[in-house]
Amino acid sequence: MFPESLQYHIAPGVNHFVDWLVVSFAPFFDSVSAGILKVLLGINDFLDMLPWWVIIGFVALTVWGTTKKIFPTVVLALLPFLIGIFGLWGLAMETLSVVCTAVILALFFGIPLGVLMAEISGAALVLKPVLDAMQTMPSFVYLIPAMMLFGLGKVPAVLATLIYALPPVIRLTALGLRQVPSAVEEAAVAYGATRWQLLRDVRIPLAMPSILAGVNQTTMMALAMVVVASMIGARGLGQEVLLSINRIDVGRGFEAGVSVVVMAIVIDRITQGVAKKWEPPKG
């Protein structure tokens, strides 16, 4: 056994810190919360406004535009029907708006951080352990303080999702930028590219397939968080899963679960299709 005399707890310190944050920074967290909520509600209203067939039509068109194949287009357009048939369309749209908000925020912060990580060697040293922590820290550990800071509902759900979904886009952006062939970079510099031009015209376009793979991963991660997020009061498909678990209604849980999977498959194929468009043409 580890000797008891060597034990030391940081728990009281962390507790005090969170308490202090809640008390002293309440106005700040309230305004952040209000900002996120505004984005979220805007997206939610927009999705609610769209009739179901517009969304299915959008899925079909995007898949057709990126693959030009009949079979995947038809299958991917039919899959969302399942959600409607199960009577879960409204909840799915709420989930989608949480996911969209989290993904938009993740890209907004993640892509610049990824660039920073690739450009400045010290940044990687600091960011890497933070990213590891974000991905492995059990989500309930930060869900509780998030709730204390931002209240119940969708905002802490978005933030919890963000924490979980942010690392892949940062990592894959940095990876993509580092993998740009040095011969291409060298030629650009030789023709008088400034550091910014090099980044904008050469490195980011060449890293785009990797960056979009990060976007795809981030979206998948965000979807995986929806059930957990529902535990802090975010409505959506996760709430349905939670309800049926509580009532041991296996069938109802299955319907909601299938709906999450359907969303994941559709979003995955769409983002992958878009990513393919960005790959440099071969042969």
Place this chain on the structure above:
Amino acid sequence: MTAVESVGRAIEVENLWKIYSRTKKNRYGAEVLHDPQRLEALENDDDAVLAVKDVSLWVAPGETFIIMGLSGSGKSTLIRCLLRLVEPTGGIVKVNGEDVTAMNPSELVAFRRRQVSMVFQHYGLLPHRTVMENVCFGLRLRGETKAVSREKAFEAIRKVGLEGWETYHPASLSGGMRQRVGIARSLVMGSPILLMDEPFSGLDPLIRRELQDELMRLQEEMKKTIFFVTHDLSEALRLGDRMAVMRDGRVVQVGTPEDIVSDPVDDYVARFVQDEREQLNRAERRMANKAAG
């Protein structure tokens, strides 16, 4: 002073040094160059790579100057020092009278945009852009409009014989065609100096010859100053007005290709040119036989 010298020098290199650190732990500054003991110690230091050692040379305007040497002799490092793609450890590089080694970053960018254009062995084309966009690349970097760039690019693409390929991506072109794009990209800039780093080394012999001929034809009308790196002696003999032979970072001989073939300064150069001499001798003997017979 020769006639060439009196009309000025397009490129002037004085006592140029480049010392790399293999482990990237050290950065060797100009101060080591002033300390002969330290310099000698670095020669035997596993960490230090003395890629370019005390190189001085000049190139006249309109001249095709060849740097020849085996791989690892420092010729690629040398050509990169001319536009500071590689930062020299010490020494001076002057291009058209301007001291490149003293330029600040923005002057350096302006210099690269106007004064020199480089062609690379591995092309360095942008894979996500078409032939047209690749040729426009440098013009767009220096802020020329799309319309003007396209017009100039069309002209350059025509010059290298790639009309009709404007909308293709580099991946769908052969090696020889890719290098034509690389050459068009450098011509379009209109800079007086062309730096070519083994531009034809990766190509098969027939295509190589074709592109050499093409370069000579273009040079007839353009009269640019060309600084050309190669490890291929026959290429050097075909293209070069003068050449320098490098070995282990030092220039061991400078002269016209004929001088170097007929009068090699040491064993190393002699071995380098041996093949070529044998062929020449054989041709001469045959001609003599023919004349006698």
